[in-house]
Amino acid sequence: MASSSFVRDLLTNWKLSKWIKNFEDEEINEEGFQLLKEKDIMDLIPKIGPRRIFIRKHKTFIKKRQKTRNEDKNVQEATSSSASFITTCKTSSGNAEEPCQKAIVNSIRSPIMAKRTMVNMGSLPKTTKSGVGETDLCQPSTRMGPPSTDKRKSDGDDANEQTKKQKRSAASRTTETFDSQKKTEVKKIMQSLRSTLNELPSTKLTDFLRDKFEMLEKDKKKIVGVFGKTGAGKSSLINTILGETKLLPSGNQGACTSVMIQVEANMTNEKYIAEIEFITVQEWEDELSSIFIGRSCEVGEDEDRDNSNDDDDDVEIISAFYGKYGNGKTLEELMDKKNFSKIPEFRSSVKKEFLCDTAEELSEKISCFTRSDTQNDEPQYWPLVKCITLKVPNSKDLLEHVVLVDLPGNGDCNKSRDEMWKRFVGNCSAVWIVSDIARATSEKECWEVFDSTVSLFGPGGECQSISFICTKTDDIEESQKDDARTSILTRNEITKMKVRDKFYKQKKVKKHFSGVENFFKVFTVSSKEYKKSKHLEKEETEIPHLQEFLRNLNDHHSRTSDYISGAYGILSLIQGAKNSNMTDCKEVCQDLEKRLMDNLKSISKFMEEPCKVFEQFLSLGVQQSEVSCEKLMDKVISPKGKKGSGYHQVLKALCKNDGVHRPKRKKNRGKEINLNECLASPMRSCIDEQFKCFFPNDKQGPIREQIENFTLDANSLISKHPSVTLHLKFLEMEERELKAELIAELRERKKKIYFSLTESIKKSMYLGYRRASLHTGKDSMKRMKAELHQHVKNTHIFQKAKDHMLDCLTKLKKHIVVQLKSKLEKSFEISLKTHNSLIFQDNVSEDYNKIKELMDDSSTVPVTPISDPHTKTTAFQSMLGNGNKLVQNMKITATIDPDQPNIEHKPTLLDSERNEPSVSKCQVPTDAETLQNHLSDVAFVNKNRSALIQRTNMVERIADDLFLDMMIQDDIYLKISKVSPSQEQMKMLLEVVEAGGKTVTSAFYKSLRKYELPLVQDLESASHL
């Protein structure tokens, strides 16, 4: 039994815990583990399946260990001189910069990237690309199986782990520093160009460039919505994750967060900033007047009165802001401007801002704007607040591109807050449901959040992962404290299982997300233990897992690369515009225009498919709705148990508010009554499956795939028209950006399409609601109901809803086609039809070369910038006699004269991409280039799918590579290796690759080139014919 906890952890993480005993019997410790030979492994794991898995993982592990050792050395070297490094990188040019950059790059590349690219079959490309929720399977982290009996790891293990972690985080800090340095440099260049551009008169080209500069600075952040009942520990959790003890107010008895709080990074200075946005004066007046109307409804005036009115909550809203003064005041008195003298920003509709040096100071200042506190007599402003944004310094690592939103309750009775709440939910990339571990499965409230919001963040939103976070795991019974750690970890495991079980039993969740693996994660966390470490190690509190989750979502590295390549595209245009060989331009333009038309035809044809499918299913929906609408209506307007007294006011409010009633009472917040939704539900059910298939949140989906596969392949024209290399490079970037833009628009449009049924029904019902709301007096309830029934019968609301949805789909098709056509044509015009326009008087080649260099500097290839046709500086590319281009691992000096094109020796920008004659000679492309290559790799794989299935022989070798790079999971890898013949293997592998998205496809393509280069070349040249 002398095996170390290290081995146990590792086997557990590798899902091979069944074999732990054999390792223990053989007394295999960490050192022995690293020395295992294949024969030993045969004895330890006699079954073939798990043995193969073990061997692969063991190999990867050993490789990584080796790498980590090297990296640690590098990191130590790099970090010890980090200060001087930064200065050097910033100020020096040329030789001084190169070695230090390379040292850093080498030190940071693999572990982080490997983790980021880890993808599972069926799990979502986006999710897994950003690594959402993934943990490093190669490093023993939290114990996943039942806790071991030894209380702690040995001191040696601890120290080891600690050093590793420190070094890992040093490496990640260095990556970040390095990325930031690069971005800052590029930003500086772009800012200076922008100010020069602003001085220039308006022309087609300068206007186009202005738009490009603006687009470059846009940054769409990913939203993580944090939901949960009051007291669940949301605010404490956010504080702990960000390493802030007192940022969001938490804790006091009777006080709770009452407004939405967005937490993001302060990227400009070291201050803690709060921006408070208020509802409008009109919205406040409407809210007060609705309270007054509710109160003034005299019994008897209408047939009945809802006894369960919302008086308590109304009183809370009024007294929170007005204090005792509010008692018995009229609406006019309450709206008097003197009541708002302490918050002039409210009346002038501007944001209130606080700037503080510490989180604690800020927290104190905003307390009265964020929380309701029943034990506090001070005036509270939260009823007037729409939303608060907190900007936290030094949180770039987690929050540069991510916003955490503390979303108290389930929506809000205030219309504008409710709309904002829904908007946040619909924009969430990830949803965190937070619950006290003691009540995680038993308490209804947090599960109701799923139920009431799933359509908002699912088909009507863009959520790609749900995490259920059980908090306060340290909170155990007195009797369990003797062996607290075991008790905590055991309960954690049991709760995780129970929560998962319960989650998969949720009907609505199942409907919208079935078949999505790894979409749902459960975390068991303790903020308290993370700070104090009394019983648990930091990893065991799982707070680091959530930090990692955010870090992956933040994806600092890719965003930096995107920014730099965007800047590079702009510079290519400026640089290219100086020198346009019009003959070449014309020819290239014709070629590209033809390609564009062919591509558009195919995408347009494809887009008929969803319209056809939806037409069919919506027609069915109309039929079913017409049959069941009476019953459906009655469910809302005459619900069981609410007949007669008690429901009249609700129905009236619902009619006055276009079919929606938002209960004011906090306890009913999630229970919005929405007749439009209810009437739309049969049609929704008919299209749900199809909707999920065409517009999935988690994977690519066929429409998105069409956009991604669309390509003019401008790169392929470079060898024939080297004089327009820069123009083509710019067009390649344009195409990439345009596709990304369209994909983002597709995401937004799909939300609108999903809600188009409800919106249309709401519109069609408008007159019915108006008329119904006018009924008063005796029998008014009955007459209101009859009015609504009559209206539904006479106005063909379902047929109209169907037409509306189909119209939205047709518009989507048109939008995609028109955008691709008009924007690319505009780009052709700007780059290829604009004759020799010298935009900037100053030479921009230095800037161009600098950005190119920065784009390439994470490569192992020493990249020398392209020659500037005017300055005739150096270039390094060369061409092989056979016309295949090769980036050589050395610098070649050549002089290029654009006016004397010599195809044989003309350098091109794209030599590092597809045309390497052999892998052994070629260097790995740079990260930035890899990113650029993704789309063309995806296009290649998609285009040649069937040929690849038929003609690839080395499937297992390719699968081995992907497995070793952690791109495919063990079980899938095993399945592939068991299948025969190779065509079937390839088919299966391609499915996994496609499900894995761009990153996995790119890795697949790389490996394909490695083992099947003649096949790849053959297919590529066929496609260029």
Ligand SMILES: Nc1nc2c(ncn2[C@@H]2O[C@H](COP(=O)(O)OP(=O)(O)OP(=O)(O)O)[C@@H](O)[C@H]2O)c(=O)[nH]1
């Ligand atoms: N023992 C223990 N208590 C915790 C932990 N996290 C939070 N708490 C306590 O739980 C209480 C509620 O925490 P909050 O963070 O304010 O909860 P919240 O979800 O933000 O609550 P609202 O703002 O009302 O929505 C506070 O008293 C915290 O100190 C934890 O990990 N362990």
Ligand SMILES: [Mg+2]
């Ligand atoms: Mg809170």
